[in-house]
Amino acid sequence: MKTILKQLGIFSFAVSMMFGITYLLTGDRFMPFIPSEHFYAVAHTAEEQQRVSGHYVYETYAVNTAGKKQFLAFQTERPLPEGTYVKLYVKGNYIKLIQETTAESIPSTMRNSLH
Secondary structure (H helix, E strand, C coil): CHHHHHHHHHHHHHHHHHHHHHHHHHCCCCCCCCCEEEEEEEECCHHHEEEECCEEEEEEEEEECCCCEEEEEEEECCCCCCCEEEEEEEECCEEEEEEEECHHHCCHHHHHHHC
């Protein structure tokens, strides 16, 4: 009985270490228990756009389908025109995908909270 508990403890420790190391190395990108969310945002230019290592960095508030506002930063390879609507696929702190979208494709309640 003691050996089974000892083996179970070692196994639990190993699994915990594996998840911990994965999180430290990759953030929450590959964590299976963190859900993905869709956020909508408006890309702004001027002081919010900076040229860093060949990418354009945007920092803006985005809103998800539940109406939750969150400050997000994302990068693009080319500059986005002022007022471009984007759909962001977010998992924890990692932005998986950025898609340009139209204002009409965003629900009106969410669109109003973007400005």
